[in-house]
Amino acid sequence: MRQSYFRVLQLITGVAVFFLIAAHVTALRLDDFAGVFGVHIEEPTSWGSVMDRATSAGWASFYIILLAVAIYHALYGLRVVLMELPWPPVIARSLNYIMMGIGIAVFGYGTFIALNAYYS
Amino acid sequence: MNVAEVKKKPLKNYLGIWGWVWAGRYNVERYLYTLQRVTGLGIILYGILHLTANGMRISGEGLWEDTMSLFENPVFAVGEYLVIAAFLIHALNGLRLILQQLGYTLGAPKPPIYPYSHALQRRRPIVLAMGALGAILLLLILIDFVV
Ligand code: HEM
Ligand code: HEM
Numbered sequence: 001m002r003q004s005y006f007r008v009l010q011l012i013t014g015v016a017v018f019f020l021i022a023a024h025v026t027a028l029r030l031d032d033f034a035g036v037f038g039v040h041i042e043e044p045t046s047w048g049s050v051m052d053r054a055t056s057a058g059w060a061s062f063y064i065i066l067l068a069v070a071i072y073h074a075l076y077g078l079r080v081v082l083m084e085l086p087w088p089p090v091i092a093r094s095l096n097y098i099m100m101g102i103g104i105a106v107f108g109y110g111t112f113i114a115l116n117a118y119y120s
Numbered sequence: 121m122n123v124a125e126v127k128k129k130p131l132k133n134y135l136g137i138w139g140w141v142w143a144g145r146y147n148v149e150r151y152l153y154t155l156q157r158v159t160g161l162g163i164i165l166y167g168i169l170h171l172t173a174n175g176m177r178i179s180g181e182g183l184w185e186d187t188m189s190l191f192e193n194p195v196f197a198v199g200e201y202l203v204i205a206a207f208l209i210h211a212l213n214g215l216r217l218i219l220q221q222l223g224y225t226l227g228a229p230k231p232p233i234y235p236y237s238h239a240l241q242r243r244r245p246i247v248l249a250m251g252a253l254g255a256i257l258l259l260l261i262l263i264d265f266v267v
Contacts, residue, residue, distance in 0.1 A: 011218050011221070014211075015218065018215070021207060025204055025207070029204070030204075030261060030264045031264070032267065033260075045188050046185075047184050047185055050177065050184070054177070074164050074167065077160050077164075078160075081157060081160075085137070109171065110171055113174055116178055117177055117178075
C-alpha cells in the first residue's frame with residue numbers, strides 16, 4: 001500500500017515541478033514570454049543578476065523547493081527505469097536505498113550552493 | 121514439438137530493454153511512453169550539467185563569468201532549446217498520463233452497439249490536443265530563441 005502513495009507523490013511532484021520549472025525557464029531564458037507576465041530581467045545569467053536573486057530569501061527558497069521536488073520526481077522516475085534492468089540481486093535489493101542516498105547527496109550539494117551564495 | 125523442445129526454447133513474451141525503443145507496430149501512445157522516458161532521462165542529464173555549472177558560483181565571480189561565456193556558443197543555444205523542448209513534451213505528456221490515470225478524458229464505457237468504437241479511438245482526442253498545444257508552444261519558444 002505504501003508504494004502506491006510514493007507513486008501518487010511522483011504524480012503530484014510532476015505537477016509541482018511543471019509550474020516551478022516553467023517559471024524558472026521563462027524568467028531566465030524566455031524573455032518574450034516573461035514580458036507577457038510583466039517580468040523583465042536584464043542579462044539573467046550575469047554575476048550581478050544571479051547574486052541579486054541568490055541573496056533574496058524568496059528566490060533562495062524557490063530554488064531549494066525546486067531542488068527537493070525535482071529530485072524526488074527525477075529519482076523516482078529513474079528508479080522505475082533502473083528496476084527494469086537485470087541487476088545482480090545485491091544491487092536490486094538495495095536500489096531504493098541507493099536512490100535515496102543519491103537524492104540526499106544531490107539535495108545537500110544543491111542546497112549548499114544556494115545557501116553559500118545566500119549568506120555571502 | 122515435444123515438451124523438451126518447448127523447454128529449450130522458451131517463448132519470448134517480453135521485449136527486454138529493446139522494448140524501450142521498439143515494440144512493433146503499436147499505437148502512438150505506446151511510443152509516447154518511449155518519448156516520456158527519453159525526455160525524462162534527458163532532463164536528468166541536463167540537471168547534472170546544470171548543477172555542476174551552478175556550483176562554479178562557489179569559486180566566485182571570475183569562474184562564474186568564464187563558465188557562462190562558454191554557454192554563449194550557439195551549440196549551447198541549440199542544447200538549451202532541446203532541453204526546454206524535452207521539458208515541454210515531458211510535461212504535456214505527463215499531464216495526459218496523470219489525467220488518464222485519474223480516469224479523466226477516457227470517455228464513458230459504451231455498450232458494443234454498431235457502429236463500434238473502441239477505447240483507443242475514444243482516448244485519442246487528448247493526444248491530438250496535447251500534440252497541437254505542444255507544437256504551438258514549441259514554435260513560440262523557437263521564435264523567442266531566435267528573435
Ligand atoms: C514538467 C513537469 C513534469 C511532469 C508533469 C512530469 C510527469 C511525469 C509522469 C506522469 C511520469 C510517469 C510516467 C509513467 O510512469 O507512466 C514521469 C516520469 C518521469 N519523469 Fe517526469 N514530469 C515532469 C518533469 C520532469 C523533470 C523536470 C524530470 C527530470 C528532472 C523528470 C523525469 C522523469 C523520469 C526520469 C521519468 C520516468 C520515465 C519512465 O518511467 O519511463 N520529469 N514524469
Ligand atoms: C535552459 C534553461 C535554463 C536556464 C537558462 C537556467 C539558468 C539557471 C541559473 C542562471 C541558475 C542560478 C540561479 C539564478 O540565477 O537564479 C539556475 C538554478 C537552478 N536551476 Fe536552472 N536554468 C534552466 C533550466 C533548468 C531546468 C530544466 C531545471 C530542472 C532540471 C533547472 C533547475 C535548476 C535548479 C534546481 C537550480 C538551483 C540550483 C541551486 O541553487 O543549487 N533549471 N538555473
